[in-house]
Amino acid sequence: MTSTRSGTPNAKIFVSDHDSEGVIRQSLNDLGVSDAEFVTGNIETAAAALATQTSPKLLIVDVSGVADPVSRIDELAERCEPDVGVIVIGDRNDIILYRNLKNAGVVEYFFKPLVRDVVKRTCNNVLTGNNKQSTPRAAKLIFVVGLRGGVGATTIATNAAWYLAEVRQRWVMLADLDLYSGDAALQLDVSPSHALREAFAKPERVDKLFIERGRIHAAERLDLLASLESLGEPFTIDESAVLSLLGKLQQRYRFVFVDLPVRAAIGIIRVLHQPSTCLLVSNGSLASAREVARWRARIGANTPERRTLHILNMSGAPGSLPKAEFLRAAGQSPDIIIPYDREIAVASNRGITATQKCASLNQGIVRLLRDLMGEPEEAPRSMLSRIFG
Numbered sequence: 001m002t003s004t005r006s007g008t009p010n011a012k013i014f015v016s017d018h019d020s021e022g023v024i025r026q027s028l029n030d031l032g033v034s035d036a037e038f039v040t041g042n043i044e045t046a047a048a049a050l051a052t053q054t055s056p057k058l059l060i061v062d063v064s065g066v067a068d069p070v071s072r073i074d075e076l077a078e079r080c081e082p083d084v085g086v087i088v089i090g091d092r093n094d095i096i097l098y099r100n101l102k103n104a105g106v107v108e109y110f111f112k113p114l115v116r117d118v119v120k121r122t123c124n125n126v127l128t129g130n131n132k133q134s135t136p137r138a139a140k141l142i143f144v145v146g147l148r149g150g151v152g153a154t155t156i157a158t159n160a161a162w163y164l165a166e167v168r169q170r171w172v173m174l175a176d177l178d179l180y181s182g183d184a185a186l187q188l189d190v191s192p193s194h195a196l197r198e199a200f201a202k203p204e205r206v207d208k209l210f211i212e213r214g215r216i217h218a219a220e221r222l223d224l225l226a227s228l229e230s231l232g233e234p235f236t237i238d239e240s241a242v243l244s245l246l247g248k249l250q251q252r253y254r255f256v257f258v259d260l261p262v263r264a265a266i267g268i269i270r271v272l273h274q275p276s277t278c279l280l281v282s283n284g285s286l287a288s289a290r291e292v293a294r295w296r297a298r299i300g301a302n303t304p305e306r307r308t309l310h311i312l313n314m315s316g317a318p319g320s321l322p323k324a325e326f327l328r329a330a331g332q333s334p335d336i337i338i339p340y341d342r343e344i345a346v347a348s349n350r351g352i353t354a355t356q357k358c359a360s361l362n363q364g365i366v367r368l369l370r371d372l373m374g375e376p377e378e379a380p381r382s383m384l385s386r387i388f389g
């Protein structure tokens with residue numbers, strides 16, 4: 001019946017009891033789905049499995065006996081491709097749970113015992129693309145703005161995107177908006193394309209197929225849009241074209257990073273006011289500290305939907321201001337500090353797999369991603385757990 005995602009079954013079902021499995025199996029048989037994959041388990045089993053597998057079109061997960069189903073759904077959603085349709089089954093007849101699951105983007109919640117006709121109709125809607133719900137959650141949007149040249153913005157953007165995709169198994173897009181001298185592709189060991197220029201020149205042409213053709217595959221879950229346009233053909237980026245492209249990318253990925261040159265950022269302030277996190281990257285110089293204060297003022301106070309984080313990179317490099325003076329010029333403490341480490345500069349010549357191994361950079365990236373994903377800081381380990389853990 002429906003086409004599969006390159007060898008992935010159309011439907012995967014993680015259910016804990018045989019009665020529900022029987023009803024779902026029969027419903028899918030009625031619909032002619034012959035490639036459904038059944039696993040005895042629940043939403044936690046599903047999250048673990050989907051961390052390493054391509055998502056099916058239809059995913060059915062059991063939350064019976066699970067303590068906090070809505071949080072588990074949020075975790076699961078971050079690991080799946082955005083357009084997967086999720087049906088949840090459980091043992092609680094609870095309207096609040098139902099509403100919360102629907103708000104989390106679930107197509108439908110059914111409590112047991114399941115009714116075959118209803119299950120069949122809902123599965124059919126998902127598999128044929130007729131489900132009205134299942135509005136995929138838009139990706140988190142992260143701007144990375146280097147406040148002076150060479151402060152390490154691209155290093156941070158590429159390493160954060162890579163870590164999130166390869167270690168944390170999230171679907172990530174990195175768009176390098178420096179169309180003339182961006183080096184995100186170089187840092188990720190892939191070749192740029194001309195898709196970004198085309199996307200900005202003819203925004204109306206950008207659709208799912210355009211993104212699929214133009215993206216550069218940098219890792220299993222990491223795609224890149226990056227160009228290296230001819231210097232003889234100047235081109236200005238239009239704000240509404242950027243807004244339009246980002247909106248489309250946000251429907252296809254879980255995290256969209258934008259490496260945004262500061263000179264381009266000046267002209268597209270509306271873009272920076274989208275629900276997002278804006279990472280202002282500086283080094284420890286006076287010039288950079290002043291820019292932090294100026295950009296914080298320019299962007300304005302944080303709101304519940306949008307905030308600014310300051311990463312002080314290359315801290316302690318020759319020419320850095322003493323801490324107190326830096327604070328005075330920047331106006332407030334940095335949110336994340338990454339030290340100057342020669343190993344990072346040396347590794348960058350050998351590409352992303354080498355920079356990922358730099359502990360000083362990695363620690364900063366892990367802290368940043370925890371913050372972006374809303375995860376609590378790791379508690380300091382107790383003496384006993386350090387000895388026995």
Ligand SMILES: Nc1ncnc2c1ncn2[C@@H]1O[C@H](COP(=O)(O)OP(=O)(O)OP(=O)(O)O)[C@@H](O)[C@H]1O
Nearest residue numbers: 146149150151152153154155314339340341345348
């Ligand atoms: N914490 C660090 N310690 C030492 N070297 C670093 C550090 N962070 C980045 N670098 C190095 O600094 C150089 C510039 O980094 P990068 O290209 O990421 O900066 P950028 O802000 O994107 O520059 P541009 O203005 O050209 O876009 C690279 O060689 C990189 O390896």
Ligand SMILES: [Mg+2]
Nearest residue numbers: 153154182183
């Ligand atoms: Mg750069």
